[in-house]
Amino acid sequence: MAELEATVLAGEEMEVSFGPQHPATHGVLRLQLKVDGEKIVDAKPIIGYLHRGTEKLFERETYPQCIPHTDRMDYTAAATNNQGFVGAVEKLMGITIPPRAAYIRMILAELQRIASHIIWLATHALDIGAVTPFFYTFEEREKILDLFEEYCGARLTLNTMRIGGVPWDLPEGWTGRCRKFVEELPKKIEDWERLLTNNRIWKARTVGVGVIDAEKAIAWGLTGPPLRGSGVQWDIRKVFPYDRYDEVEFDIPIGKNGDTYDRYLVRMEEMRQSVRIIRQCLDRLPDGPVMAWVPKVIRPPKGEVYFSVEGPKGELGYYIVSDGGVTPYRVRVRPPCFVNLQALPELVKGHLVADVVAVIGTLDIVLGEIDR
Amino acid sequence: MSEETKVPEAAPQKMPWEEKPVPPTRREAREHPLVQELERAVPGAVLEAVEFAGQVSVVVELEKLLTVLSALRDFGYKFLVDLTAVDWKDRPEGRFDVVYWLHRHADSARLRVKVGVADGVEVPSVVGLWPTANWMEREVFDMFGIYFAGHPNLERILTWEGFSGHPLRKDFPIEGVDTGAAVYPDIYPPGGGPVKPKGGA
Numbered sequence: 291m292a293e294l295e296a297t298v299l300a301g302e303e304m305e306v307s308f309g310p311q312h313p314a315t316h317g318v319l320r321l322q323l324k325v326d327g328e329k330i331v332d333a334k335p336i337i338g339y340l341h342r343g344t345e346k347l348f349e350r351e352t353y354p355q356c357i358p359h360t361d362r363m364d365y366t367a368a369a370t371n372n373q374g375f376v377g378a379v380e381k382l383m384g385i386t387i388p389p390r391a392a393y394i395r396m397i398l399a400e401l402q403r404i405a406s407h408i409i410w411l412a413t414h415a416l417d418i419g420a421v422t423p424f425f426y427t428f429e430e431r432e433k434i435l436d437l438f439e440e441y442c443g444a445r446l447t448l449n450t451m452r453i454g455g456v457p458w459d460l461p462e463g464w465t466g467r468c469r470k471f472v473e474e475l476p477k478k479i480e481d482w483e484r485l486l487t488n489n490r491i492w493k494a495r496t497v498g499v500g501v502i503d504a505e506k507a508i509a510w511g512l513t514g515p516p517l518r519g520s521g522v523q524w525d526i527r528k529v530f531p532y533d534r535y536d537e538v539e540f541d542i543p544i545g546k547n548g549d550t551y552d553r554y555l556v557r558m559e560e561m562r563q564s565v566r567i568i569r570q571c572l573d574r575l576p577d578g579p580v581m582a583w584v585p586k587v588i589r590p591p592k593g594e595v596y597f598s599v600e601g602p603k604g605e606l607g608y609y610i611v612s613d614g615g616v617t618p619y620r621v622r623v624r625p626p627c628f629v630n631l632q633a634l635p636e637l638v639k640g641h642l643v644a645d646v647v648a649v650i651g652t653l654d655i656v657l658g659e660i661d662r
Numbered sequence: 663m664s665e666e667t668k669v670p671e672a673a674p675q676k677m678p679w680e681e682k683p684v685p686p687t688r689r690e691a692r693e694h695p696l697v698q699e700l701e702r703a704v705p706g707a708v709l710e711a712v713e714f715a716g717q718v719s720v721v722v723e724l725e726k727l728l729t730v731l732s733a734l735r736d737f738g739y740k741f742l743v744d745l746t747a748v749d750w751k752d753r754p755e756g757r758f759d760v761v762y763w764l765h766r767h768a769d770s771a772r773l774r775v776k777v778g779v780a781d782g783v784e785v786p787s788v789v790g791l792w793p794t795a796n797w798m799e800r801e802v803f804d805m806f807g808i809y810f811a812g813h814p815n816l817e818r819i820l821t822w823e824g825f826s827g828h829p830l831r832k833d834f835p836i837e838g839v840d841t842g843a844a845v846y847p848d849i850y851p852p853g854g855g856p857v858k859p860k861g862g863a
Contacts, residue, residue: 338820345805346829350836381715384685386678454679508740508767511794522767529770582679591685593714596744596763596774609763611748620830622746624763632797661820 303331306643310339314417314647317657319631321646328642333635337628340661348621353379353453353588356618361447363623364659366409369395369402369438370601372451377532378597378608379453382590391455391580392533393571397468398441398450399533399599400564400571404475405434406602406654407557414554414651415486418495423485430478433471440464454584469572472565479561486554496550500637500649503548510633513626514604515556516653520548526600538570550652557654589616596624603627603654623662627655686715694718696773703733719774727777728786731762735791739764739773742788745798747806751832756780758808762788779808787813805830 308321318339324332344363348356360375361368373395380387387395408431412424435445440461442450450456486492502512507520517524525542527535543559545552592614598607604626611620630653637649691697691713697720701708707730710721722730744763751757756778764773779785787810788795799810800819807828810816818825827839 338818338822341820343829346834346836382685383683384715385683388677388679509793511742511792524767579679582683583681584683593686593688594719594774595715596717596772598743605743607744607763609744609746609761620748622744622761624744628797628801629794632794 302326308646310336314650316413316650316655319650319655319657319660321634323643323646325643328644330638330641330643330646333638333646335631335634337631337657337660340657342662344662345621345623348618350617352616353590353618356621357451357453358447358449361449362658363625363662364406364601364603364606364627364656365446366656367402367406367602368444368446368448369398369450370406370599370606372448373399373533374597374599374601374606374608376451376453377599378595378610379588379590381597382593382595382610382612383453383584383588385454385582385584387455387533387582388579389534389576390459390578391582393575394456394460394580395451395533396535396538397568397571398438398448398456400567401434401437401468402448403564403602404561405431407561408434410557410602410651410654411482411554414648414654415492417647417651418492420486420489420492423482426478426485427482430475437464437468437471440467452581453588455579455581457581459580465572465575468568472568472572475565476562479558483558487558493551495645495648496554496652498547499550499641499645500652501547501549502633502637506636507548507633510636511629512604512633513629514601514654515553515560516604516630516633518542519545519553519556521546526598526605530598532597532599535567537574538567540564540567550648553652587616589614598624601626603656603659604630623659625659625662627653627657628660631655631660689713691718691720696771699737700730700734700773703737704730717772717774719776721776721778724777724779724783724785727775728788730775731788732791734764734773734775738766738768739771740767741765742792742794742798743772745788745795745802747802747808747830749806749830749832753778756783758806760785760802760808781807782809784809784811786811787816789813804828807831 303324303326306323306325308323310318310320320336322334323330344359347359357372357375360371364371408427412427415423438448439445442448502520504520504522507517521544523542523544540563543556545556590612592612594611596607596609598605606626607624609622610618613619638646691711694713696718697708697711707722707726708720712719743765746761748759758779759776760779762775785808787799799813802808803816804818804820805828827834
């Protein structure tokens, strides 16, 4: 026995490959871990398994044809991806969208944020070992997908926004069903929190795991909940309001310690804030058209523009360079997950192998967007 | 009919979304405070300053790039939002633009810094200024073949090690190239694509 212990704790470093086929890596992420026993000495994420050349494809498609491609990047948050792309083209062309379209966009985007956070919560808890939240949370996500399906026919790859507005008005009775959903949701969020927030095992697995302070978080370019978890009050919806986010009231929840637990609390509160935004949008939903006047052929002027939205994962930016033609000359997507994942080695060093799973979950990555 | 309804209505005013959109125009931006601030710190660094759609871009010389970017970082641009490149295939003064998009939290100012580089010319790495540039520079290297001098680990990130070519260059065919899939020659013959089933059409 003593001999065995000696070999285990000899301080020898070993390389372990984690993924790309591992259920806890949320897709095809591979981590090359250097471990000393159970302790992580270094981690090297290896990505690119899902690379489809989306940025190259954008250069071939006309502007409206690009929109479905954006769905397939962060496939858990198609609506916000659409919002970013059409917003960038509108900025490039100087299009003002009608208020009703802006409000519909905001409702869809906030529903999408809740749906994306639900996936995060369910899988994050599942990875750590709490199986129950998965069943309760996915029931609610199903209702959001039903709302999406009723509006645009699709549940996942929504393709639900157009340059100049949204393609359809809301179906009859949709606002009522949406309101019913958002009225019921806070109660459910409370139920989910009751399962986790004060759960001793949950706290043992998340408090103090993957800590990053505010200064480092900014230096590593973190955005979204990972940045807010470190106590930086930063949200594109407040800093550079798009659509009509300047007309609704909401708070930016922030954490204190920058650990996995704080990021959990931030995302839970964000869902409540999204409910608050949707309620205000439904109350004030103006009448009128849902599409602005746009030319039949979208041909933006020569120039370049960067436009970003607050996606569920962080700042999702589109940098479009136009040469005046019908296809973009270059589209660069600033993917929040790609940038956030880069900080992973920083977050897991010194922790145990089991904590890697918690940190991957807390960064809320989607490989479709990282690899594009 | 009451009196009120008879009042002749003014011509209905068009809402901004009903009108033909007015695209933003390029404006010279040397006088812009963000550019002035930079010009004071590094005189003569700004070759060109343009404001378009409310966003300021400055073009700087490659030799002064690192000086400019570290000066900007000291001005409070602590957040490198994005680093990317654009391929202007036949541009005589240098094929690529490397584009830095910086953010300052104090006043939410954003500034775009561009530098033109020719094919094969090394760009100084900014990983020392912003650690987040590490993967972004690797991606630019992978996609465009632009080398970054002083990068700690400049290797491909989205494509694999054996990949040949740089996909986002304009002369890279959109159908892809034969990238040496010779590991499984029976399934993927040279030239790409799976083997057609025998006896089929």
